[in-house]
Amino acid sequence: MFSQVVPVESHVHFRPHQFLARENEQPEALFQLQEGWACRYRLLSDGRRQITSLYLPGDYCEPHWLLGKLPTQPVVALTNIRAARMPCRSPSHLPPDRQQQFWKMLGDHIERQSNWLVTLGRKTALERLAHLLVELFERMRHAGLAYGQQCAMPLTQMEIADITGLTPVHVNRTLQTMRAKGLVELQSKWLRIPDLAALRDVAAVTVGESLI
Amino acid sequence: MFSQVVPVESHVHFRPHQFLARENEQPEALFQLQEGWACRYRLLSDGRRQITSLYLPGDYCEPHWLLGKLPTQPVVALTNIRAARMPCRSPSHLPPDRQQQFWKMLGDHIERQSNWLVTLGRKTALERLAHLLVELFERMRHAGLAYGQQCAMPLTQMEIADITGLTPVHVNRTLQTMRAKGLVELQSKWLRIPDLAALRDVAAVTVGESLI
DNA sequence: CGGACTATTGAAGACGTTCAAGGTATGTGG
DNA sequence: CCACATACCTTGAACGTCTTCAATAGTCCG
Numbered sequence: 001m002f003s004q005v006v007p008v009e010s011h012v013h014f015r016p017h018q019f020l021a022r023e024n025e026q027p028e029a030l031f032q033l034q035e036g037w038a039c040r041y042r043l044l045s046d047g048r049r050q051i052t053s054l055y056l057p058g059d060y061c062e063p064h065w066l067l068g069k070l071p072t073q074p075v076v077a078l079t080n081i082r083a084a085r086m087p088c089r090s091p092s093h094l095p096p097d098r099q100q101q102f103w104k105m106l107g108d109h110i111e112r113q114s115n116w117l118v119t120l121g122r123k124t125a126l127e128r129l130a131h132l133l134v135e136l137f138e139r140m141r142h143a144g145l146a147y148g149q150q151c152a153m154p155l156t157q158m159e160i161a162d163i164t165g166l167t168p169v170h171v172n173r174t175l176q177t178m179r180a181k182g183l184v185e186l187q188s189k190w191l192r193i194p195d196l197a198a199l200r201d202v203a204a205v206t207v208g209e210s211l212i
Numbered sequence: 213m214f215s216q217v218v219p220v221e222s223h224v225h226f227r228p229h230q231f232l233a234r235e236n237e238q239p240e241a242l243f244q245l246q247e248g249w250a251c252r253y254r255l256l257s258d259g260r261r262q263i264t265s266l267y268l269p270g271d272y273c274e275p276h277w278l279l280g281k282l283p284t285q286p287v288v289a290l291t292n293i294r295a296a297r298m299p300c301r302s303p304s305h306l307p308p309d310r311q312q313q314f315w316k317m318l319g320d321h322i323e324r325q326s327n328w329l330v331t332l333g334r335k336t337a338l339e340r341l342a343h344l345l346v347e348l349f350e351r352m353r354h355a356g357l358a359y360g361q362q363c364a365m366p367l368t369q370m371e372i373a374d375i376t377g378l379t380p381v382h383v384n385r386t387l388q389t390m391r392a393k394g395l396v397e398l399q400s401k402w403l404r405i406p407d408l409a410a411l412r413d414v415a416a417v418t419v420g421e422s423l424i
Numbered sequence: 425c426g427g428a429c430t431a432t433t434g435a436a437g438a439c440g441t442t443c444a445a446g447g448t449a450t451g452t453g454g
Numbered sequence: 455c456c457a458c459a460t461a462c463c464t465t466g467a468a469c470g471t472c473t474t475c476a477a478t479a480g481t482c483c484g
Contacts, residue, residue: 113325125440156461382472
């Protein structure tokens with residue numbers, strides 16, 4: 001699905017907590033993740049942290065670097081990562097079909113951010129977690145990495161908290177509620193969703209809203 | 213209602229609550245607001261509403277329509293609006309300087325959305341309102357529409373609530389706290405910020421973070 | 425003047441946080 | 455293979471911020 005002709009030497013590896021990009025520093029390259037997860041975040045002066053974007057296998061990190069601004073938020077590896085490096089040049093240098101692809105990615109990114117504004121602004125803890133888990137599963141499936149009703153899910157509860165705007169403690173309790181209701185199975189870094197439609201309902205997504 | 217014998221007029225007017233765009237409908241054009249404010253929002257099935265973007269004079273509504281997707285959220289006028297209409301065509305049809313401008317707008321839009329993810333996910337009511345008022349003032353000043361320490365502010369407290377993810381009641385109480393602390397003066401649709409640096413501090417924005 | 429929207433206030437309650445402790449898993453080196 | 459350290463998960467109790475519901479006052483505009 002994401003195959004492309006990339007010379008071997010343009011691959012790069014990262015370990016958990018390693019930076020793919022830092023604030024105000026020209027990124028070394030645009031990365032297409034082949035394996036592993038990364039995130040972008042902002043840290044407030046008192047230690048509060050909000051993760052503002054998640055990068056899964058197949059994703060480009062980050063399309064908007066091509067728009068000609070320095071990154072304003074750090075990007076860090078959440079797991080071991082293998083990625084392809086691509087030059088950071090203005091989209092007008094790309095061939096037309098790649099431009100098209102680039103715009104689509106950018107559109108999807110804006111769309112996903114808008115969805116999260118709604119979730120962070122208006123939804124309950126249960127709805128937030130449902131949104132996150134549905135989105136993760138559907139993105140993993142789209143990348144060809146879902147197996148039946150399950151997929152890998154390497155996030156810790158603290159990272160989930162920093163995505164959903166909750167505390168780790170409340171994430172823990174809410175996940176237990178979801179398990180008790182049979183909405184999800186989540187253990188040892190694997191996620192299983194017995195009834196995806198039911199979980200989408202809990203997530204309070206509007207009809208036709210794509211979470212991918 | 214009116215006869216559709218409309219000249220090929222590049223300007224267009226809207227009244228409050230009129231739609232500039234509807235979900236899943238090809239927008240008539242890209243609008244550059246000359247006067248008045250608009251917003252994009254999503255409505256949940258139980259009536260909860262989250263405003264996901266705000267359009268002020270000078271802003272383009274909406275740059276990402278050029279990316280080739282139908283709008284997924286309605287855009288509605290908050291005040292009387294006068295706007296210029298521009299064709300909705302792929303950015304590759306634009307002259308290079310206009311392309312550059314288009315990418316900058318898109319980058320600013322993504323940046324602003326990211327900032328709001330942090331605010332909605334992690335900030336208190338006081339910090340949220342401070343963020344909003346600083347952003348509005350700085351955007352209005354950038355558009356040449358600030359006069360000393362003040363600018364127009366046509367939003368109702370209910371609209372402010374739908375931007376900040378709070379209830380109108382709590383917005384009201386928090387604004388009173390801010391007035392009592394001398395952080396803002398806000399009355400009859402005008403905003404005055406006696407000490408912008410102080411309000412930025414309250415907003416808990418990271419140093420160097422642009423709210424424009 | 426009347427009607428509709430907007431702002432303000434009070435009281436009660438819910439949802440999520442905070443703090444603190446204990447338990448479980450995972451990996452590393454001896 | 456075990457000992458140990460570290461990170462992660464789980465639980466309880468008390469608290470606080472924000473919400474909800476309801477009623478009153480103010481403002482705008484035909």
